[in-house]
Amino acid sequence: MVLASFLTAFSVLSPIRQFQVTWCSLIAVSLMVDFPRQVNFYQWFSGSGLEMAGVRGYGQTAGKFFGVLPAPKLSVTCMALSGVGLIASLLLACTNLLADPRPFLAAALFLYHCYVTQLYCEIHMVAHNTCLIPPALLVLLMSPDLAEPRAAEGEAAVAQQWSLVLLRFVITSAYCSAALCKIWAGLARGVSWLSGATMQACIFEAIMGINLPRNAHMTFCIPTPFARVVQRWLFSKPTLLGLMSIYGVWIELIAPVVLLVPALNIPFALAGLGLHYGIAYCQNIDFLPWWGPYYACFLFGDRTLAADILGVVHAYAQAYPWCFGLGASYAAVHTVAMVVHRYFPGLDILPLSSFPMFSTPKNLSDASFTHWAWLTEKEHQPGTLMNFAFPMHGRKQYVLPSELDSLPFKYLLFGDPRAPGAPKDLAPELTVYTNVVLTEALAKGIGEMFEEWHAGPKCYKDPAWAARMLALVDEAKEAFRDAPRRTPREEPKAAPQGDSRRALLPYHAAFVAGGKAQPLLLDYPDTSRMIGA
Numbered sequence: 001m002v003l004a005s006f007l008t009a010f011s012v013l014s015p016i017r018q019f020q021v022t023w024c025s026l027i028a029v030s031l032m033v034d035f036p037r038q039v040n041f042y043q044w045f046s047g048s049g050l051e052m053a054g055v056r057g058y059g060q061t062a063g064k065f066f067g068v069l070p071a072p073k074l075s076v077t078c079m080a081l082s083g084v085g086l087i088a089s090l091l092l093a094c095t096n097l098l099a100d101p102r103p104f105l106a107a108a109l110f111l112y113h114c115y116v117t118q119l120y121c122e123i124h125m126v127a128h129n130t131c132l133i134p135p136a137l138l139v140l141l142m143s144p145d146l147a148e149p150r151a152a153e154g155e156a157a158v159a160q161q162w163s164l165v166l167l168r169f170v171i172t173s174a175y176c177s178a179a180l181c182k183i184w185a186g187l188a189r190g191v192s193w194l195s196g197a198t199m200q201a202c203i204f205e206a207i208m209g210i211n212l213p214r215n216a217h218m219t220f221c222i223p224t225p226f227a228r229v230v231q232r233w234l235f236s237k238p239t240l241l242g243l244m245s246i247y248g249v250w251i252e253l254i255a256p257v258v259l260l261v262p263a264l265n266i267p268f269a270l271a272g273l274g275l276h277y278g279i280a281y282c283q284n285i286d287f288l289p290w291w292g293p294y295y296a297c298f299l300f301g302d303r304t305l306a307a308d309i310l311g312v313v314h315a316y317a318q319a320y321p322w323c324f325g326l327g328a329s330y331a332a333v334h335t336v337a338m339v340v341h342r343y344f345p346g347l348d349i350l351p352l353s354s355f356p357m358f359s360t361p362k363n364l365s366d367a368s369f370t371h372w373a374w375l376t377e378k379e380h381q382p383g384t385l386m387n388f389a390f391p392m393h394g395r396k397q398y399v400l401p402s403e404l405d406s407l408p409f410k411y412l413l414f415g416d417p418r419a420p421g422a423p424k425d426l427a428p429e430l431t432v433y434t435n436v437v438l439t440e441a442l443a444k445g446i447g448e449m450f451e452e453w454h455a456g457p458k459c460y461k462d463p464a465w466a467a468r469m470l471a472l473v474d475e476a477k478e479a480f481r482d483a484p485r486r487t488p489r490e491e492p493k494a495a496p497q498g499d500s501r502r503a504l505l506p507y508h509a510a511f512v513a514g515g516k517a518q519p520l521l522l523d524y525p526d527t528s529r530m531i532g533a
Helices: 002-011 015-046 076-092 102-119 133-141 154-159 162-189 197-209 227-235 238-253 262-283 288-298 309-319 321-343 401-406 440-452 463-482
Strands: 372-376 411-415 431-434 511-513 516-518
Touching: 015 076, 015 102, 015 133, 015 162, 015 288, 076 102, 102 133, 133 162, 133 321, 154 309, 162 238, 162 262, 162 288, 162 309, 162 321, 197 227, 197 238, 197 262, 197 372, 197 463, 227 262, 227 463, 238 262, 262 288, 309 321, 372 463, 401 431, 411 440, 440 463
Parallel strands: none
Antiparallel strands: 372 411, 411 431, 511 516
């Protein structure tokens, strides 16, 4: 009886109110699940003494809200209270305490800014994970029909489709922009996504760098049964990975078509959610708790009425001219920002973005690409540092090499930090940042893996090469597990005499590459465009 009563009451709500109740409740649940771990993380992070702990904001660089509004720096207590307030505001917006829920939504937007900016480098809140929350709240705040019942027919029923159309535009245009970033990057580098090399490299990051056992069947709170085993199988199947890549890029590219053909709403929602589940399964990266609820905008509304976009625009502009102007203005800003950010990726304007996630072409066996890999004891759970909060790209914020000894877990990062566009015949240099003793077994493992990264552009297709890489991963992980923590302030074992700049390195060793010893570097150009974030 209770369920029947709820469904009856829910069915008479306006379409945008139905979306709002669904979306707010799901986001609130996701926040509640992560909340205890994130408070514990912030308690550690705010007192860690790390340089990056001195700033707050959005994304990798702790930027300002829309590039304009700075973030507050809160105490642990205020951070926790802002999180409780955010959850409470979202849940109260789902009730009938107020005839119009927008005051609760306005409070949620403010508290989102207070809470999420404290967690800019936390693994589950980082960068684009939560970037759809502000536009959803803004569109809801621009929707006076939240307080109205469902219109049965006429111009009012047509007008009530507008807010959902606007929400769909935001997410489908974001996907299309993401696809265009991938296509453009591939063309610029002369790389085909059909090759499967890029996805193979992304899966390698999961196999190598994510601290999960082979019998792990969960990615955060998402069931991913046997994912760690399947990842290793897929790693040696670049042709299949190429087809999977094309599927993902194609779904993103054609996403805006659903605006013109609303009959595709449900199929697109299933395909999009499947795409995000595939990312969780193949890469152990979880967007679903934050992006998944947004797909509710495809479930509600009248698909027949929404098909006449011009009619919807006219009806809403007539009924709510000011709110229509605000919504149309946000859509324009969102569109322009995608273009501008594409050509000026250094701009920090989240939640506006060109959505360039996973757009950088990669090839693990090609020496002309920059490669990084890492080993860590850090748990792959909410309430931990994001995987890119380390010096593999040179664009702050990240844990400085001199700060690695202060981390509560073992960590080792190694790679070849060459600048974008470096000559292909440039001798490779192996750089290592770590807080463990670089034992003979560990040095041998990462050295041999470094050699495999320079085996040749076509070697990624070779099953024997893939088998060697997986074997080296296992050897390196075992050696890393056995390696003790480095004694703080240990002098670099092979640092050149008189080089005070390199004296800051937590650990130094020389590797032979191209017939000569290659030094480890501390300062290197910004290569942030080379990694997906």
